[in-house]
Amino acid sequence: MKLDDAAARLEALGNPTRLKIYRALVRAGAEGLPVGRLQAKLDAAASTLSHHLKSLVVVGLVTQTREGTTLVCHANYDIMRDLLGYMVEECCAEGSCAPVVLPKVA
Amino acid sequence: MKLDDAAARLEALGNPTRLKIYRALVRAGAEGLPVGRLQAKLDAAASTLSHHLKSLVVVGLVTQTREGTTLVCHANYDIMRDLLGYMVEECCAEGSCAPVVLPKVA
DNA sequence: ACGGTATTTCTAGAAAAATAGAAATATAGA
DNA sequence: TCTATATTTCTATTTTTCTAGAAATACCGT
Numbered sequence: 001m002k003l004d005d006a007a008a009r010l011e012a013l014g015n016p017t018r019l020k021i022y023r024a025l026v027r028a029g030a031e032g033l034p035v036g037r038l039q040a041k042l043d044a045a046a047s048t049l050s051h052h053l054k055s056l057v058v059v060g061l062v063t064q065t066r067e068g069t070t071l072v073c074h075a076n077y078d079i080m081r082d083l084l085g086y087m088v089e090e091c092c093a094e095g096s097c098a099p100v101v102l103p104k105v106a
Numbered sequence: 107m108k109l110d111d112a113a114a115r116l117e118a119l120g121n122p123t124r125l126k127i128y129r130a131l132v133r134a135g136a137e138g139l140p141v142g143r144l145q146a147k148l149d150a151a152a153s154t155l156s157h158h159l160k161s162l163v164v165v166g167l168v169t170q171t172r173e174g175t176t177l178v179c180h181a182n183y184d185i186m187r188d189l190l191g192y193m194v195e196e197c198c199a200e201g202s203c204a205p206v207v208l209p210k211v212a
Numbered sequence: 213a214c215g216g217t218a219t220t221t222c223t224a225g226a227a228a229a230a231t232a233g234a235a236a237t238a239t240a241g242a
Numbered sequence: 243t244c245t246a247t248a249t250t251t252c253t254a255t256t257t258t259t260c261t262a263g264a265a266a267t268a269c270c271g272t
Contacts, residue, residue, distance in 0.1 A: 003122060003126065007120055007122045007125045010117075011116075013120070014113055014117025014119070014120040015117065016109060018113075019112060019113045026196070026197050026198065029199065035218075035220095036218065036219080044261090045261070045263080046218085046219065046262085047261080047263075049219095050221085051261080052260090066268085068269065069216090070217090071220095075199075077202035077203055080198060080203050081202065081203045084193060084203055087119075088190065090132070091128055091129055091181075092187075093135065096183035097187040097190055121230090140248085142249080150232090151231070152248085153232055153250075153251080156249065157230075172238090175240060175247060175248050177250095
């Protein structure tokens with residue numbers, strides 16, 4: 001991942017509303033969440049939410065699949081993994097950020 | 107770490123100039139880098155750089171120590187580790203982002 | 213084709229960020 | 243104290259982001 005891409009993705013996540021969106025999508029798991037559900041959950045205007053979602057989609061962190069009249073959103077783990085990988089590689093001294101190695105929760 | 111803090115830190119890193127600053131500080135290691143060196147390296151106006159540095163200092167990602175007339179900047183690994191930890195915990199499905207476990211470079 | 217639900221795009225205003233020149237501050241040394 | 247160097251703060255301008263209402267579009271069922 002190039003620095004500019006990483007910065008764009010970090011910026012996309014660097015807004016409370018968008019970070020909440022992303023977190024909600026991760027928690028929703030593989031089935032994802034319809035835009036409408038997100039809207040209810042976050043209590044934002046539809047147009048505002050759509051705007052934020054677009055930011056996340058543009059940088060690849062979120063994907064959308066249409067199911068009839070509803071748009072279902074999914075967290076894109078591949079991009080997130082690459083982003084975290086970038087941060088660990090480029091922005092950590094060896095060992096200093098290693099504790100990230102703790103995702104062995106399950 | 108609270109969501110708002112994580113978002114603020116991600117936003118701080120979510121700008122190409124600031125991400126370059128942070129990366130340069132990581133690469134500089136324990137001795138850090140004076141503001142002037144950063145300025146030369148990034149080729150930005152002094153006031154602009156100072157402004158960006160402040161953003162990073164405010165969210166705790168960078169610390170500064172004065173050495174005579176020069177201000178030396180350091181990456182704060184603790185905050186970065188916590189931030190990465192937050193992202194792995196809150197924004198990853200178990201396993202999906204695990205490959206972050208690769209920092210065993212050295 | 214029509215009606216309804218879901219979502220986006222358009223539009224616009226307010227707030228915040230980025231940029232950088234000029235002036236101010238801090239520190240060290242003569 | 244005066245000078246020089248390093249850096250920040252002040253100020254202003256331009257650009258971008260955030261917000262959300264209103265209108266438009268997409269899709270489905272009848």
